[in-house]
Amino acid sequence: MITIDPVRWAGAALLLSSYAGMCLAVVCAVRKRSADAGGGEADWLVAHASQTGTGEYLAQQTADTLRAAGLAARSISVEDLDDATLRSATRILFIASTYGEGDPPDSGARFASRLARATAQLSQLHFGVMALGDSTYSNYCGFGRWLDQALQARGAQPLFGRIEVDRGAGPGIAEWQHHLSHLAGTADAPDWVAPAYEPWRIAERKLVNPGSAGAPVFHLSLVPAAGALPAWEAGDLVQLSPPSDPDYPREYSIASAAADGRLDLLVRLHVRDDGSDGAASGWLCQGATAQDTLALRVRPHTRFRLGANATRPLILIGNGTGIAGLRAHLRARIANGDTRNWLLFGERNEARDFFFRQEIETWRREGSLECLVLAFSRDHAGPRYVQDALSLHAEQLRTWVEQDAAIYVCGSLQGMASGVHQVLVDALGAAAVEALEAEGRYRRDVY
Numbered sequence: 001m002i003t004i005d006p007v008r009w010a011g012a013a014l015l016l017s018s019y020a021g022m023c024l025a026v027v028c029a030v031r032k033r034s035a036d037a038g039g040g041e042a043d044w045l046v047a048h049a050s051q052t053g054t055g056e057y058l059a060q061q062t063a064d065t066l067r068a069a070g071l072a073a074r075s076i077s078v079e080d081l082d083d084a085t086l087r088s089a090t091r092i093l094f095i096a097s098t099y100g101e102g103d104p105p106d107s108g109a110r111f112a113s114r115l116a117r118a119t120a121q122l123s124q125l126h127f128g129v130m131a132l133g134d135s136t137y138s139n140y141c142g143f144g145r146w147l148d149q150a151l152q153a154r155g156a157q158p159l160f161g162r163i164e165v166d167r168g169a170g171p172g173i174a175e176w177q178h179h180l181s182h183l184a185g186t187a188d189a190p191d192w193v194a195p196a197y198e199p200w201r202i203a204e205r206k207l208v209n210p211g212s213a214g215a216p217v218f219h220l221s222l223v224p225a226a227g228a229l230p231a232w233e234a235g236d237l238v239q240l241s242p243p244s245d246p247d248y249p250r251e252y253s254i255a256s257a258a259a260d261g262r263l264d265l266l267v268r269l270h271v272r273d274d275g276s277d278g279a280a281s282g283w284l285c286q287g288a289t290a291q292d293t294l295a296l297r298v299r300p301h302t303r304f305r306l307g308a309n310a311t312r313p314l315i316l317i318g319n320g321t322g323i324a325g326l327r328a329h330l331r332a333r334i335a336n337g338d339t340r341n342w343l344l345f346g347e348r349n350e351a352r353d354f355f356f357r358q359e360i361e362t363w364r365r366e367g368s369l370e371c372l373v374l375a376f377s378r379d380h381a382g383p384r385y386v387q388d389a390l391s392l393h394a395e396q397l398r399t400w401v402e403q404d405a406a407i408y409v410c411g412s413l414q415g416m417a418s419g420v421h422q423v424l425v426d427a428l429g430a431a432a433v434e435a436l437e438a439e440g441r442y443r444r445d446v447y
Contacts, residue, residue, distance in 0.1 A: 042074035045085075048095045049078045049108030049143065052237060052251060052445070053301050054168060055097045055132055061192045062093055062180060069184035078111040079438070083118065090124055091159075094147060097132040100413045102142025106444055107303065110434065112143070115150050123155035129162045130176050140164075159183065167248060197241055199225035199293035203262065205285070212352040213378060215269050217321060218285045219255075219355075222263045225293050232258050234328040235304035235445070238265065241295040242279040250280035251299070253325035253410065253445060257332040263298075266324040266355060304445040306332075309406035312441070313340035315397070317420055319386050320347060322411025323355050325445050329408065334368040341368070342400065344393075346375035346386030346416065371396070386411075387419030394427040401428060406441040417446040 044066050048059035059075040066073035078094070086092075099105040104112045129151075131144020141164045148162045160179045165172030173192065204221040223229070234257055239249040256264035269285045270278030277286065288294060304325065306314075314333065316326040323345055330341060343360065347353035353376070354360075363369035375382060375389040383389040390397065401407075407424070409417055424433050424442070436442035 042072045043091060044071055044073040045081070045089055045092045046073060046075045046095065047078045047081050047092055048075065048097075049105050049111065049147075050095070050097050051099050051105035051107070051303065053299055053303070055095045055105075056302070058130065058132075058173070058176075058192075059093075059095045062095065062176075065177070065180050065192075066184055069186045071184060077107050079107045081111060083114060083120075086115075086118075086122065086125070087120055088124075091126050093128045093130075094144075094151075095130045095132065096144035096147050098134075098137075098139070098141050098143040101137060102139030102146075104143040106437070108143065110437070112147070115147075115154075118154065121155040122151065123157070125151070125156040126159050127151055127156050128159045128179065130172070131162055131164045132168070133164065133166060135166045140166075169247065195297050195299075197239075197295040197297050198227075198230075200263075200296045201225050201293060202284075202288055202290055208266075208355055209352050213348050214320075214353065215271060216285065217266060217268045217353075217355065220265045220267060220284060221256075222265065222294065222296070229258065229261065229263065230298050232263075232298045233300070233305050234332040235301050235306065235325060236328075237299045237301045238263065239297050239299050240280055240284070242283045243295075244283070245279045246295070248279065253322070253328070254298070255324035255327050257328055257335060259335060260331065264324075264327075266321045266327075268321050301445065304408070304410075304443055306406075308440060309443075311338070313342070313400055313403055313405035314338075315342045315344070315400055315405050315407045317344045317386060317390065317407065317409045317411075319345065319411040319416045321355075322409075322416075322446070325410040326408065327356055327359075330363065330369070334363060339368050340370055340405075342371040342373075342396075342405075343369055344373045344375070344386050344389055346377065346389065348376060348378045350374065350376045350379055385419065386416055387423050390420060390423045391426070394423070397424075397427050401432075401436070404441075406443070407436065409442075409444045409446060411446060413446040417444060 046059045046063045048055040050056040063073040063075040096108065097105050129144055129148045131141035133141035133144065144162065144164065152158065163172050163176050177192065200222045202220055203223045206219045207216055208219045209217045232254060236254050237251045238254060239251050241249050252265045252267060254263060255266050256262060267281050267284050270281040272278065306329065314329065316329060318326045326343065333341060360369065360372065364372045373389045373393060375384060375386045377384045383392055409420055411417065433442065
């Protein structure tokens with residue numbers, strides 16, 4: 001039998017009433033203003049720090065929900081949230097992804113640096129934070145937690161407690177929507193429906209590094225189980241949901257261009273500490289047969305698409321299975337007649353781990369790949385790592401950047417991407433690298 005304490009119940013009701021009153025006051029003040037959803041001033045800013053697009057998608061959904069309730073709301077990247085806007089804004093909802101071991105994503109790094117240095121008080125600001133993370137990492141939701149604390153340390157006032165979302169799980173998203181409904185003064189906010197998974201099949205699977213000192217890597221070609229290929233751009237990703245853990249999506253860079261007529265992946269088999277295979281890679285590399293269907297969906301990755309860089313010279317830098325995303329760009333550019341391409345690639349052994357070797361060497365021989373620089377860490381000849389190879393070509397790097405080249409990096413965050421970043425700073429200067437980032441000429445898809 002459950003006994004209800006009337007005093008405690010009354011206190012809870014009073015607290016709920018106070019919260020509802022605060023939300024109503026905010027809404028009433030907001031509704032006095034224009035509900036124009038276009039440019040210009042907005043009553044609500046929804047600022048996202050997103051790496052692969054999830055945070056950006058949720059920010060757009062958040063802004064749409066507020067606008068549906070008649071509020072003026074605008075979704076922006078935190079990299080566009082300058083100091084003046086931050087000091088003058090009164091209502092910002094932040095959606096903050098964590099990258100690597102607690103770091104901000106690339107789009108949030110400069111904003112985090114500015115906020116860390118800022119001394120001005122933000123007492124006029126009411127804010128909310130949805131922190132996106134992965135609980136398998138030690139510093140879970142590290143950037144979102146830091147952002148929440150940094151804003152409060154400068155006097156900003158939280159509208160509600162920080163919400164943490166583990167690997168896109170539904171409960172955290174539902175809690176965020178619940179608070180939005182209160183803020184918008186509506187109980188009938190539309191549901192957020194993510195793009196549906198579709199059934200796909202493995203048309204071809206090939207081990208590409210037999211005898212390698214590293215884990216097995218497989219080249220897979222996938223086709224829809226029914227219907228036509230969806231559209232995608234070079235740089236985009238797929239999300240795959242393994243049958244052993246359907247609530248966990250795993251993302252992979254697409255290794256082909258849409259015009260190729262197939263969706264290619266390059267997947268390294270992950271082996272856990274207990275000797276078992278990773279849920280997604282094990283299913284893709286070993287478990288699934290040609291008769292099985294894979295639950296898969298294509299995800300736009302706008303930060304790694306070419307966009308305005310399509311006509312620029314392109315420096316592509318990567319290691320390991322990171323060659324997948326770089327290959328998609330090369331295939332798309334070469335098919336379009338763009339030959340000012342420079343590829344720097346690193347792995348363990350040239351004889352075992354030179355992925356897509358025949359294709360890459362053909363491009364180099366035919367002139368579609370203007371420059372090719374390789375680094376194999378277990379071989380004794382040449383530079384050991386790709387960042388070492390880049391350092392040896394610092395003068396060429398400066399020349400290409402002066403000629404308006406864009407730089408795309410794909411592969412491991414620790415070691416390779418951090419090492420490449422340091423070489424860029426050493427060769428070009430920190431200010432120049434920051435300018436490249438701001439201009440969108442330095443982009444990364446690293447993990």
